[in-house]
Amino acid sequence: MLSQTIAKLLIVDDLPENLLALDALIQGDHREVHQAQSAEAALSLLLEHEFALAILDVQMPGMNGFELAELMRGTEKTRNIPIVFVTAAGREMNYAFKGYESGAVDFLYKPLDTMAVKSKVSVFVDLYRQRKVLDQQLQALERSRQEQEALLDKLQSARCELEHAVRMRDDFMSIVSHEVRTPLNGLILETQLRKLNLARGNLEAFSKEKLQAMVERDERQINSLIRLIEDMLDVSRIRTGKLSLRPKLFDLSQLVRGLVENFTAQAIALDTRIDLHCDGRLAGEWDEFRIEQVLANLLSNALRYGERKPVHVRVFELDGMACVQVQDNGIGIGAANQQRIFQQFERVSNHQATGGLGLGLYISEQIVHAHRGRILVESEEGQGATFTLQLPLGVREQQNDQARATSA
Template sequence: MNHVAKEPNKEPTKLLIVDDLAENLRALNAIIRADDRAVYQAMSGEEALTLLLEHDFALAILDVQMPGMDGFELAELMRGTDKTRHIPIVFVSAAGKELNYAFKGYETGAVDFLYKPLDPDAVRSKVNVFVDLHCQRMEIRRRVEEQQATMNELRAAQEELRYALRMRDEFMSMVAHELRTPLNTLFLETQMRKMQLDRGNLEAFGEDALTKMVARDERQIQAMIRLIDDMLDVSRIRSGVLSIRPGWTELQDMLRRLTSDLSRQAQDAGTTFELDAPQAVSGWWDEFRIEQVIVNLLTNALRYGGGKPVSIRLVATEAEARVDVIDQGPGIDEAMQARIFLPYERGAGNGVPSGLGLGLYISRQLAEAHKGTLTVASKPGEGSVFSLVLPRGTPPA
C-alpha cells in the first residue's frame, strides 16, 4: 500500500486498486497517483474487503480475473454492504471484448469498464472525474453538517434566551413578592402606630412595647437589606468585581456564634442545631464572606430539613478546613443537584421564606473565590450534606 503526500490539514482522496499481479498494481498506481490522493493496493478480494471496511474510498478499480474471489464477486459483496455500496467501481480486464465481460460488469453496478493494455491518459481522465465528484460530495456533506451545527447552535441559543427571559420574569416576580412582605409588615406597623397617636393613646408606646416594635422593624429591614445585598452580589460576581478581603479567621467560634444567632429561626422552623466543632480551626479567609456562606447553608438546612435537627461538623487538616451542614430533609435528586447552584433556582421548602434563590449560587462563587469548593451529596429520602472546603493558606509576608 502506498501513501502519497497530502496538503496540510486536508484529508487525501482515497483510491483502491485491486489486482493479483504486483506489476499491474505498480503500473496502475503510477498512472493515477497525485499529491492529494492516497492509493491503497490489494492483491485479492479478501484483502480488498478488509481495506473497504476500514476506509472511505472515492473509487475502486478492480481486476476482473483474479484467483479465488474475482472482481465481479467482490463487486456484488460491495453492493450488499451499506458502507461500500456507494463506492464507484471501474473494472479492468485483459480478456477480449468478445467475452462480453463489460455487460456483466455493468450488471454488478460498475460505472465503467476498461480493457488492457490501459491507455494512461484515458485512465487518468476517468479517475480525475470520479475524484472531483467525490470531493464535491464531501464538500456538500461538510456544508450540510456545518448548517446543521449552526441550526443546533441557534436552537440552543434560542432555548437559552427563552430560559433567561423566563428567569428574568420569575426573578422580578420573586423580588416583588419578597420585598412586599416586609414592606407590608412595616406599613401595617406604622398605620397601627399612627392610629394610636391619633387617638392620643401614648400608653401603647411604653418601654416594652417600643422594644418589641423596634425589634420587629429591625427584622423586616434586615430582610430587605439581605435581598438587596444578594442582588448586588450577583451583579458583582457577573461583572468580576466581587471583593475578597482575607484576614486571619477562626471557624469554631464563628460556628458557635452563628448557630446561636439563628437559634430563634431554628425554633420557628421546629428544629435545633447540633454543632460538632471540637477544636479551633483558623485560616486565611474573608470572615464576612465565609459567614455569609455558612449562614446561607444553615438557613437552607432549616428551610428544607423537614423540621428535623440540623448537624454542623467542623474538621480540618494542615492544608484545609471543611464545614459540613447536614440536614435530614427529603434529599435532592441528581438532576436537581446540578441546578441548585444556578441563580434563581429554588426548591420547595417547609414554610420558611425561600428568598430569591441566590444563596447557593453566591455561596459557591464565594467558596471558589477563596480557592475552595462548595458541593452537595444527597439522595432522595436520605437528607443532604453541603460541604464547604477551604484551603487554610498563609497570610502574605
C-alpha cells in the first residue's frame, strides 16, 4: 500500500537551472515533482494539489520564500505541508531562526549535498506515505465502526420487532382464548341445561317457543365462532397474498340499503337507529362479498362504540370515487390511535363494548387497498368518529354514464 501512494513534491526557485537540477535530484518511483518559478505560481499549484513536501528558495524577486511560507501556514489547505528552505546564505543563527519562525522544518544550504537532499526528501516522502496509509486505515476503521453501529441498530430494531411479535402473539392467544371461550361457554351451558331437563323428564323446557329461542341462541354463538375463524383465515390469506377478489358490476347503494336493514334489529336492541342517505344508484365493478364485509365491520363498530346514539350512513360520489360514510357520535378515537387501529390485533380502546380479535379494520383496509381504494377516518376523542370508504368507479360504469349523457 505504501509503494502505490503517489507523493507530490513542490520545488520553488526563480532560476530554471536550479529547478532542473533539484528536479533531477529528487525524482523517484511514485513521486511527482511540480516546479514553480515564483511564489505566485507556487500558490496556484498549492491550491490545486496536495503536496508531501515543499522546497522553497529563500531569495526570490517579489515575494521571498519566508513570505510564501507564512502564507502557507495561514491557509487551512497548506498549513501542514512540511517546508524545507534552500538558501545560499551562511549558517547564521538569526537567519535560521527567521526560517523556522516562518514554518520551516529544515534547511538546505547551497551548494547542495546530493546525499543529504535525497535522504531528507526520502524521509518526508516516507512520512507522507505512512500518514496517508494511517488516514486510510482510520477511514476504514470509521467505516467499520459505522457499519457496526448500523448493524447494531438493525439488530436492536429486529429485537424490538421480535419482542413486539411475541407480545402480539401472546395478546392474540389471550384474545382468541377469550373470544372463542365466550360462545363455546354459551353452547356448553345450553347443552348441559338441555341434558338436565331431559334427565328430569322436563319436556316443557322444549316447547315450540323455547326451542325457537334455543336455536336462535345457538345460531348466534355458532356465527360468532365462524366469524372468528374467518377473520383468522383472512389474515392468513392476506399474509400469503392469496386474498382473491371476484369483481362484478353491482349497485353500491343497494348493497348499503340491505346492510342497514340487516343491522336495524341490532340498532333497536341498543335503543338507537341508523339513518341512511343515498344520492341514487352508484354502480361499479368490485367484489360484492368483500365490500359487504368491510361495510358490515364499519356499521358494527359504529353501533358498538356509538354510545347508543344515532349512526348516520351516506352513499355518494366524489371526484370519480364511490364513497360510503359511516358516522357515529360515540367515544371517538384520539389522533395517536387513528393509524394504530388499522394494525393487527389492535382495538379502539378498553371500552366495555370492545370485543373481537382486533382484526376487523386491518382486514377491511387490506380489502379496500386491493380494490385500489382507501378508508379515511376523522375523529376526536369523545366526539364520535367518521369512517369513509372510497372505491374507484369502474370503467364500465363511467362508459354507461357517458352513454346516458349522450342519449340525453
